[in-house]
Amino acid sequence: MSIRRWNIGEGLENWVRKRYIVLLDELGDEKFTAEKAEAILRSRGLEIENINKLISVLRKKGLLRAEPDPNDARKAIYSFIFPSKLESAGTPGKDEILRLLKKCADLIRTAVDYKVLLLFLFYKAVSDKWEKIKENYEKEGHSEEEAFLLTNSEYIELYDENEKKLYTWNEVMKTENIGEIGNAIKKISSMNENLDRLEKLAEVLGFFGFISDENRHIIGKIIQEFNSYDFSDVSYDVLGDAYQWILSYFAPEKAKEGETYTPREVIKLLVNLLDVEDGSKVLDPACGSAAMLIEAYNHVKEKNGGKEVSVELVGQERNEIMAIIARMNAILHGVENCRIEIGDSLLNPKFDEADYVIANPPWNQDGYDEEDLGTCPIKQAYNTFVSGGYPPESSADWAWIQLMLYHARKKVGIVLDQGALFRKGKEAEIRKGFVEKDLIEAVILLPEKLFYNVTASGIIMILNRNKPEDRRGKILFINASNEYVPHPSVRRLNTLSRENIEKIVDAYRRFADIEGFSRVVDKSEIAANDYNLNVTLYVMLNEEKEEIDIFREFQELKELEKERQDVMMRVEQYIMEIARAG
Structure with a gap:
């Protein structure tokens, strides 16, 4: 049975479906008689008392056509009807892909971890692109084997040279065993060094257990949806957006389970603040799905007019x-x-210096004090800017800041909880050292309700070991707590519009005072505030001033006083009448 035909039998009773799949697999496009169909079923142990009953059901479902037997007018010749949807697939746009993913998300919502959609999208997309590259090599005159090997070298390996076996989506869908999808994922994992943990991902997500006969109807529908489209010519930007959509779509409910997700608008803001240049090396020591790194790449590419960077x-x-x-x-x-x-980057970083370091590390992560950081291989990172700069056991925020700046040749951009700006104790000592050594360039207070797992406002801190002359000895504070719009799909959340992002970035680049929004503060003033970096201590939002018409207000007051006197007179009259009646 071809896997890509599983979905054709949807809606049939089980006894019909089993026999239909066997006949479809055995006969394909071939014309056949009722007797031949009966013989095939018998050979597979699926004999049936009345073959004509099966044929009747398949004809009513539009899966079988009949024509007179030229050799015997009393009999019929049959052939299967294939849905046209399987014959060709179009190139989807972004909206079509998102609709596809939403359909599949609804199908798997309670059956398996939503991230299995990442595997389906990844497998189908890379397979289609692989086949397109292979076809181009064949058009250039290369043999099929040469085209396979060249495509492996140029893109990713989907052809096993030793086994002479192809593991693309379309090839695997021709097999009879449903488990071949899982085997293909395992094989791709073993053939590609940068995907060596793909099998572990599939295992943890429950993908291998999901690919079973029990879920055949769900898998068939998912395959049917993906088979509707050819991803070979879909741009990498659109595919990347779809991939990020899968992660963001479930972010609100997964946040309740402890998963974190940095909204794309916050990432865009942070990347625009750093303004990475072509030729740079960018590091994210808490990279998650690599969204920040990819946004940095796209930022440079956009600045370069879409050319390769x-x-x-x-x-x-x-x-x-x-x-x-x-x-x-x-x-x-x-x-x-x-x-x-x-x-663990804090204890065992596997990277060296980079031009820009960017991250949204876990906020208030506990378990990283002097006992851990003072004995790790990278302990010098926590002693370079402040001697003995080990954070309290309750929060590693300032450990992340030190680690990132230690590895940065130019700038650091980090998203943190507000508490890092004003908590006392060990963090206050580290903060003092950073202010005195003039390492902090800007602190930006974000709006509340931007993040799925916390409602409180976060902050962005920009650090720079080589500030321009006009910025030395100063820190720019930006109060962007009012720079938001309602989230388009999650009612309880806010988001950043393009205008919000541009306003914040413009204020940072100008490094200037803007009443009620930004202020450049000398480090002597910060020292006088005991090195408290709380943004609202330096920049208060402008409150809307209500204009008061004194004359009108006075007239309204006089009218109220007259009304009060009238009421008092009526009350006095009532009391007098009651007294007389008594």
């Missing part, structure tokens, strides 16, 4: 599942120079 991306992620998702994300975005490491 030379940007090196490096990320590290403690969660190995997110690390493989990050690698898949980079591939779907067409980003080649992207390396994702797995491990």
Whole structure:
């Protein structure tokens, strides 16, 4: 049975469907008699008392056509009807892909982890692009085997040279065993070094258990949806957007389970603030799905007029599942120079210096005090800017700041909880050292309700070891708490519009005072405030002033006083009448 035909039998009773699939697989486009169909079913142990009853059901469902037997007018010749949808597939646009994913999300919502959609999208998209590249090599005169090997080298490996076996989506869909989808994922994982944990991802997500006869009807519908489209000519930007959509679509409900997701608008703001240049190396030590790294790449590409750029991306992620998702994300975005490491960056970073370091690390992460950081291989990172700069056990925020700046040649952009700006104790000592050494360039207060897992406002801190002369000894504070619009799809959340982002970025680049929005503060004033970096301490929002018409207000007051006197007179009259009656 061809996997791509599973969905054809949807809606049939089980006894009909089983026999239909066997006959379809055995006969394909071939014309046949009732007797031949009966013999095939008998050979497969699926004999039936009345073959004509089966034929009648299939004809009513529009799956079988009949024509007179030229050799015997009393009999009929049959052939299967294939849905035209399987014959060709079009190139989808962004909206079509999102509709496809929403349909599939509804299908799997309660059956398996939503991230299995990442595997389906990834597998289908890279397979279609692989086949397109292979076809181009064949058009150039290469043999099929040469085209396979050249495509492996140029893109990713989907052809096993030793087994002489192809593992593309379309090839696997020709097989009889439903488990071949899972086997293909395992094989792709073993053949590609940068996808070596793909099998682990599929295992953790429950993908292999999901690919079973029990879920055949769901899988058939998912395959039917994906088979509707050819992804070979879909741009990497559109595929990347679809990939990010899968992660963001479930973010509100997954936030309740502890998953974190940085809204794309916050990432855009942070990347625009850093303004990465072509030829740069960008590092994210808490990279998650690599969204920040990819946005940095896209930012440079856009500045370069869409032309290819030379940007090196490096990320590290403690969660190995997110690390493989990050690698898949980079591939779907067409980003080649992207390396994702797995491990705890605070204790064992597997990266060296970069021009720009960017991250939204876990806020208030506990378990990283002097006992841990003072004995790790990278302990110098926590002693370079402040001697003994170990944070309290309750929050690693300032450990992340130090680690990132230690590895930055130019600038650092980090998203944090507000508490990092004003908490006392050990964090206050580290904060003082950073202010005195003039390492902080800007602090931006974000609006509340931007993040799925916290309602409080976050902050962005920009650090720079080599400030321009006119910015030395100063820190720019931006109060952007009112720069938001309602989220388009999650009622309880806010988001940043393009205008909001542009206003914040413009204020940062101008490094100027804007009443009620931004203020350049000398570090002596910050020292006088005991090195408290709370943005509202330096920039208060402009309150809307209500204009008061004194004359009108006075007239209204006089009228109220007259009304009061009238009421008092009536009350006095009532009391007098009651007294007389008594």
